[in-house]
Amino acid sequence: MRGKEVVLEKVSAKFGDFTAVYPTDLVVNAGEFFSILGPSGCGKTTMLRMISGFLSPAGGSIRIGEDLMAGVRANQRPTALIFQNLALFPYMSVWENIAFGLEARGVSKVERRKRAQELIDLVALSGEEMKKPDELSGGQRQRVAVARALAVEPAVLLLDEPLSALDLKLRQHMRAELRHIQRMTGVTFIYITHDQGEALTMSDRVAVMNRGLIEQVDTSDRIYDRPSTPFVASFVGENNILRGRITAVEDGVATLESELGALRGRAVAGLAVGVDAMLFVRPEALRIGDESQSDNRVAVKPVRRDMEGAYVNWVLSAGEQSIVAHMSKAADAGIDHDRSMHVGFAADDAIVMAAGELADTGRQLADTGRQDDEAAV
Amino acid sequence: MKAVETMDRGDALLNIFIGMFVMFMFLPLILMMLAAFNSASPPSVTSWEELTLAWFPRLLAEDRLIGCLQNSFRIAVFVVPASVLLGLSAAILLTRLEGQATNLLYACLISPMLTPGIVLGIATIVFWRHFGVGADLYTTIMAQTTFIASFPMLIIMARLQRQDRAQEEAALDLGASPFFLFRRVTFPFLLPAILTSAALAFLLSFENYNTTVFSIGGSCTLTTEIAAQARRAHTPVINALGVIFVTVTVIFSLVYTLRKQWEK
Numbered sequence: 327m328r329g330k331e332v333v334l335e336k337v338s339a340k341f342g343d344f345t346a347v348y349p350t351d352l353v354v355n356a357g358e359f360f361s362i363l364g365p366s367g368c369g370k371t372t373m374l375r376m377i378s379g380f381l382s383p384a385g386g387s388i389r390i391g392e393d394l395m396a397g398v399r400a401n402q403r404p405t406a407l408i409f410q411n412l413a414l415f416p417y418m419s420v421w422e423n424i425a426f427g428l429e430a431r432g433v434s435k436v437e438r439r440k441r442a443q444e445l446i447d448l449v450a451l452s453g454e455e456m457k458k459p460d461e462l463s464g465g466q467r468q469r470v471a472v473a474r475a476l477a478v479e480p481a482v483l484l485l486d487e488p489l490s491a492l493d494l495k496l497r498q499h500m501r502a503e504l505r506h507i508q509r510m511t512g513v514t515f516i517y518i519t520h521d522q523g524e525a526l527t528m529s530d531r532v533a534v535m536n537r538g539l540i541e542q543v544d545t546s547d548r549i550y551d552r553p554s555t556p557f558v559a560s561f562v563g564e565n566n567i568l569r570g571r572i573t574a575v576e577d578g579v580a581t582l583e584s585e586l587g588a589l590r591g592r593a594v595a596g597l598a599v600g601v602d603a604m605l606f607v608r609p610e611a612l613r614i615g616d617e618s619q620s621d622n623r624v625a626v627k628p629v630r631r632d633m634e635g636a637y638v639n640w641v642l643s644a645g646e647q648s649i650v651a652h653m654s655k656a657a658d659a660g661i662d663h664d665r666s667m668h669v670g671f672a673a674d675d676a677i678v679m680a681a682g683e684l685a686d687t688g689r690q691l692a693d694t695g696r697q698d699d700e701a702a703v
Numbered sequence: 704m705k706a707v708e709t710m711d712r713g714d715a716l717l718n719i720f721i722g723m724f725v726m727f728m729f730l731p732l733i734l735m736m737l738a739a740f741n742s743a744s745p746p747s748v749t750s751w752e753e754l755t756l757a758w759f760p761r762l763l764a765e766d767r768l769i770g771c772l773q774n775s776f777r778i779a780v781f782v783v784p785a786s787v788l789l790g791l792s793a794a795i796l797l798t799r800l801e802g803q804a805t806n807l808l809y810a811c812l813i814s815p816m817l818t819p820g821i822v823l824g825i826a827t828i829v830f831w832r833h834f835g836v837g838a839d840l841y842t843t844i845m846a847q848t849t850f851i852a853s854f855p856m857l858i859i860m861a862r863l864q865r866q867d868r869a870q871e872e873a874a875l876d877l878g879a880s881p882f883f884l885f886r887r888v889t890f891p892f893l894l895p896a897i898l899t900s901a902a903l904a905f906l907l908s909f910e911n912y913n914t915t916v917f918s919i920g921g922s923c924t925l926t927t928e929i930a931a932q933a934r935r936a937h938t939p940v941i942n943a944l945g946v947i948f949v950t951v952t953v954i955f956s957l958v959y960t961l962r963k964q965w966e967k
Contacts, residue, residue: 380872401875413869417891426887427877478877 329357329514330391330404330481332377337386339372339538346372348538349386354482354516356391359508361517361525364535365561365685370518373535374484377516378407390482401430406475408485412467414459420470421446421455427478445473448507465496472507482514489524501528522562526550534558536683552677554594559606559677561685566612566649568605569681572597580678586624586644591676602681611675612651614640615660620670624649627666631658642669736949739942746939758943765940771928774840775909778924781844782851782908787901789848790855791893797856798863816853820913823849827918838920846918851907855900862896 332354339347347369354360362370375381377388379400388395390404406427415423422429424445425438433441446452449469459467468488475483485504489497505528508515519525525532526546533543534557541555553559560567570584580593582605591605613620626642626649633639638658640651651669653661661667738746742753762768793812797805815823827846828838836842866889874884912926919927929941 378876380876399875400872401878401880405876407873407876409869409873411867411869413867413873415870415874415888418887426874426879429887430874430877430879430883474877 328481329512331356332482332514332516333389334377335387335389337373337376337383337388339369339376339381340384346538347376347383350540352533352540352543354514355530356481357512357514358530359505359515359517359528361519361529361532362535362540363519363522363525363532363562365520368535369538370520370535371486374407374486374516374518377482378405378484379403380407404481406478406480406483408471408475408483408488410486410488410490412471412488414467414470414474416459419456419458420451420462423459423470424473424477426474431478441477442473445477448476448510449473449503464492465500468492468500469503472504476507476511476513480513482516483508485515485517487519487521489519490521497524504528526562534561536561536685553606554679556604556606556679556682557685559604559679564609564650565606566609567684568607568647570603570605572599572601572603572678575599579673582678586647589622589624589676590673591622591678592674594677594679597678597680603678604681605676605678607671607676609639609650609652610637611671612649612669613671614651614653614657614669615667621673622676623668623670625666626669628661628664732949735942736946739939739946741939744938746937746942758939759947761938761940762943762947767923768925768928768932768940768944771923772925774922775924775926778840778844778847778915779905779908782847783901783904785844785848786852786904786908787855787897789852790857790900790904791859791897793852793856794859794863798860812856813853815850818850820850820911821917824914824917827914828920838918839922840919843915843919843922843924846914847908847911850914851904851911854903854907855897858900858903859893859896862893866892 332352334350334352336349336351337347338345338349350373362373364370372381376383377390377395379395379398379402393404395403415426418426421439421442425433425442428438428441442455446455449472451466451469451473454462454466459470462470471488489500492500501524504515504517517525517528526549529546531543531545532549533540534549535541536557542549542553542558544552544554549558550563553562556567559565568582568584568586568589570582570589572580573583573588574581575593575597578593579590580597580603582589582591582603584605589605591607597603624644626644628640629643629648630641631638632641634652637652637654640653640658640661642649642651649669734748735746737748739758740754740756741747741751742755742757743750797809797812800808824846827842827849831838831842831845870888870892871884874888875881879887910926911924912930915924916927916930923931929944932941
């Protein structure tokens with residue numbers, strides 16, 4: 327099995343008057359584990375359905391390897407889709423499910439059994455061959471779905487949030503397993519998810535999507551460390567957001583005049599003096615107390631201290647602004663709970679970009695603090 | 704305490720109601736069956752003469768009745784597969800089609816069920832007379848099929864609406880042709896509904912009177928023959944036949960229920 331590249335050129339999708347996907351260019355490399363990450367309703371599933379052939383694009387072209395996909399039906403594309411609910415066939419045993427694609431191609435029963443057995447070994451389901459899907463555990467069903475899709479030797483495997491129904495421990499285990507299977511087979515994986523943990527841990531590259539547009543395509547590290555839009559910065563991981571107006575841009579460093587004084591951070595390309603802007607700084611990049619001597623320094627009052635285990639989560643206030651800082655246990659020990667103090671951060675750890683749309687995740691620490699997260703648990 | 708008393712009274716009322724309901728349902732049937740074992744003719748329970756099994760062997764001598772019974776089966780043999788196939792196609796069409804036309808089509812396909820049986824029977828013979836086809840078993844087959852097909856359609860539609868469409872998409876995605884998809888995925892899913900609707904279609908065809916009597920011309924089915932005899936003075940032979948049908952039905956439903964229990 328060898329993966330093929332998937333190339334989208336100006337691909338768009340419409341449902342009536344509603345544009346689900348705006349014209350999009352995207353190149354997924356052959357043999358890559360590629361994730362499309364975004365909130366529900368952002369168009370990521372629509373994207374997947376266009377690649378698999380269940381939905382015709384309103385415009386643009388899709389190419390898989392050397393072949394244009396226009397007019398090629400779902401059952402003739404070199405893709406296999408793993409559905410969110412898995413869609414296993416309930417009346418067939420595990421091995422019949424896995425061999426379904428081969429049976430549809432008229433492969434003999436002996437050959438089908440042999441090939442199914444190889445896949446059963448690959449996904450570690452030996453001994454379960456004759457069971458029906460409803461006799462399996464969630465993780466086992468998951469593996470049947472993967473084996474069934476791989477049985478037709480697809481060049482591209484499309485996965486539509488297949489882990490969302492599993493509990494946390496199993497999900498983490500299946501992440502590692504999917505990654506392992508992808509490496510073993512070399513098939514191109516395109517993985518759809520709203521779970522940033524899944525996207526960041528498994529993927530070679532991640533596309534972050536919002537309202538029918540891909541906002542950034544990058545490696546996991548760069549998505550986290552170098553977000554290119556306010557949406558990506560607020561959707562992936564936690565970020566403090568400080569608003570202000572740009573007063574200077576020099577050598578890639580922007581100065582922002584905010585309620586808390588002048589703040590400096592790395593400027594994203596295209597920033598001009600005088601525009602409204604946002605400065606993003608991650609909670610773990612903040613330093614408290616003696617270590618706060620840095621490019622940026624803000625006077626704060628402690629509001630709340632949450633013990634998170636590996637680190638301590640401090641909710642601080644600076645005027646109207648709420649700021650969240652993650653402290654190591656050592657740094658936390660030196661903090662006097664009742665006194666005003668300073669937090670600081672290096673300009674290199676902060677990103678400044680023109681004000682824009684933020685993710686509606688309930689995680690915007692600067693606006694909401696941690697209460698929402700706790701209430702949701 | 705008061706509340707408990709009212710509840711007891713409510714329970715008592717409910718029991719009386721259920722008792723009356725069951726009596727209303729089964730008393731005529733029980734009387735009909737009892738009369739089959741009484742030597743009095745015409746059949747009676749009130750004037751009991753002698754306990755006898757003589758009416759059962761007499762059944763075999765009733766050549767006309769046996770012939771009509773065979774006609775009933777001949778008709779059902781065609782009506783059941785035709786109705787199930789038509790119903791299946793209509794159900795698939797209606798659940799797959801989208802848009803305004805679906806509602807109109809649904810109304811058209813369901814209307815024979817609501818049309819009086821006489822109208823269907825007469826309409827069928829009038830229509831076929833134009834083509835030189837006289838009223839006989841085949842006109843009855845066509846007349847019955849027009850309205851019986853609606854029942855499989857409704858039963859199969861109900862099942863199709865509960866189908867996980869992702870399974871069909873998964874099958875297509877794995878390279879299945881539409882035919883292979885139907886044979887391996889959709890048909891096994893629909894099989895229970897198809898069997899149920901076949902059984903229902905058989906019963907509807909077998910016991911149908913209105914449509915049949917107006918479309919069958921000079922021939923007969925068991926139902927039309929019993930009705931014809933009932934108008935004249937008849938012997939308890941018909942009651943004996945009734946006992947056999949009730950017994951067969953009870954055995955079938957017992958076996959079915961026990962098998963269901965067994966599977967659990």
